[in-house]
Amino acid sequence: MDVNETLGERMIRDSAELGLEMFHLDAGWFRGVGDWHPDVNKFPHGLAAVADYAHEYGLKFGLWVDWTQAGLDTGPGALNVHDPRVRDWTVTDVPPNWKPEPFKGQTIDIGEPAAHAYAQDQVRRIIEQYRLDMLEHDGYLVAQGCVRKNHPHAPPDESRMKVVKEGGSYFVESANSTDVSYHSVRAYYDIYAGLRQRYPKLLLEICNDGGRMVDFGSAAHGDYFSITDTYDPLSNRRAFYDASHLLPAAMLECYVEKWPAPRIENFRYMLRSGMMGWLTIMQDTNAWTREEHAAAKEEFRLYKDDLRPLIRDADLYHISPRPDGVHWDGVEFFDKRRDRGVVYVFHGSDQTQAEHTFRLAGLVPERTYRVRFHDHSALDRAATGRELLASGLTIRLPVGNSSELVFIEE
Numbered sequence: 001m002d003v004n005e006t007l008g009e010r011m012i013r014d015s016a017e018l019g020l021e022m023f024h025l026d027a028g029w030f031r032g033v034g035d036w037h038p039d040v041n042k043f044p045h046g047l048a049a050v051a052d053y054a055h056e057y058g059l060k061f062g063l064w065v066d067w068t069q070a071g072l073d074t075g076p077g078a079l080n081v082h083d084p085r086v087r088d089w090t091v092t093d094v095p096p097n098w099k100p101e102p103f104k105g106q107t108i109d110i111g112e113p114a115a116h117a118y119a120q121d122q123v124r125r126i127i128e129q130y131r132l133d134m135l136e137h138d139g140y141l142v143a144q145g146c147v148r149k150n151h152p153h154a155p156p157d158e159s160r161m162k163v164v165k166e167g168g169s170y171f172v173e174s175a176n177s178t179d180v181s182y183h184s185v186r187a188y189y190d191i192y193a194g195l196r197q198r199y200p201k202l203l204l205e206i207c208n209d210g211g212r213m214v215d216f217g218s219a220a221h222g223d224y225f226s227i228t229d230t231y232d233p234l235s236n237r238r239a240f241y242d243a244s245h246l247l248p249a250a251m252l253e254c255y256v257e258k259w260p261a262p263r264i265e266n267f268r269y270m271l272r273s274g275m276m277g278w279l280t281i282m283q284d285t286n287a288w289t290r291e292e293h294a295a296a297k298e299e300f301r302l303y304k305d306d307l308r309p310l311i312r313d314a315d316l317y318h319i320s321p322r323p324d325g326v327h328w329d330g331v332e333f334f335d336k337r338r339d340r341g342v343v344y345v346f347h348g349s350d351q352t353q354a355e356h357t358f359r360l361a362g363l364v365p366e367r368t369y370r371v372r373f374h375d376h377s378a379l380d381r382a383a384t385g386r387e388l389l390a391s392g393l394t395i396r397l398p399v400g401n402s403s404e405l406v407f408i409e410e
């Protein structure tokens with residue numbers, strides 16, 4: 001929320017130096033909820049200038065927009081809950097003294113045709129005016145229930161209706177909730193299918209309070225998911241572990257937040273916990289030490305050159321129980337066509353367990369593989385598929401909250 005042009009430009013310069021590929025502006029850039037124009041105090045030259053700046057440095061430009069949320073702004077085109085037209089689009093009335101939260105307001109029902117048309121125009125305007133390469137949506141995009149009787153969905157059953165306040169938003173629970181959501185989802189798919197056609201290169205990030213909209217319908221209309229709204233290493237690994245049973249790893253985004261890393265091993269552990277799918281750094285990298293910068297630059301190179309091709313194409317194996325942050329956990333990618341893969345190994349906080357053995361999967365027992373320990377936690381060696389499948393791969397990492405990447409190649 002504290003972002004501005006100066007900070008943004010400083011982050012863009014450092015991101016380019018680190019080898020990152022997109023500058024993604026999160027909440028905090030706008031005049032107000034429902035009033036999706038840049039705050040002139042923060043961005044005196046507008047957002048297109050920031051996009052241009054990112055492009056000059058070879059980065060894409062992405063933007064967060066909570067575009068189904070109405071607030072109190074009165075500027076032209078703003079979604080104001082007290083505007084009678086907008087009020088009729090919202091899922092329920094709000095009290096006279098209501099205020100939106102810093103980046104969340106009252107949901108409009110885009111299943112209502114006029115609201116649908118308005119939202120579509122706004123989203124297109126934002127993409128074009130601010131020169132977006134990526135659009136992230138957030139907030140309660142899909143209405144969960146609605147009190148209006150003049151919308152296309154079924155009317156609520158007033159004898160069994162509940163209006164619940166959660167944060168700054170009012171939600172409706174009634175017998176019509178499924179139908180409300182159905183119409184709203186159809187409008188969402190329609191808008192997104194239209195964006196695909198109109199802007200084929202635009203990336204679409206699916207987010208609803210982090211991981212509350214990870215589903216196949218969204219997967220068919222977007223590019224990747226924000227899979228969790230908690231960003232520490234353990235939460236990121238857990239979210240990835242869970243979601244990767246169903247969806248391709250490349251679609252699963254983790255935001256890597258600032259996390260206490262007294263040792264460089266802890267810093268790498270933090271980064272790698274978000275590097276199994278789509279990696280987003282949610283930190284001002286200018287605050288990193290010289291040593292952390294160098295380590296991060298090498299990790300990003302490794303991610304782009306060696307890990308990402310496997311994340312895209314390889315089979316994924318869950319070779320440990322769900323991470324608990326205390327014991328060891330790991331995942332394996334193995335690409336059968338290229339006969340190569342990588343094992344991500346994480347050592348939790350328990351320092352008494354300095355060693356762990358993972359039984360690998362997907363290898364051919366008769367083949368011989370080169371086993372390469374990226375951080376040199378052990379000497380590179382040869383092993384048969386049979387050995388790695390049956391006896392397993394033993395890793396020794398004495399430091400708690402540390403990691404290793406083990407490359408396996410025929």
Ligand SMILES: [Zn+2]
Nearest residue numbers: 109146148151
């Ligand atoms: Zn409605």
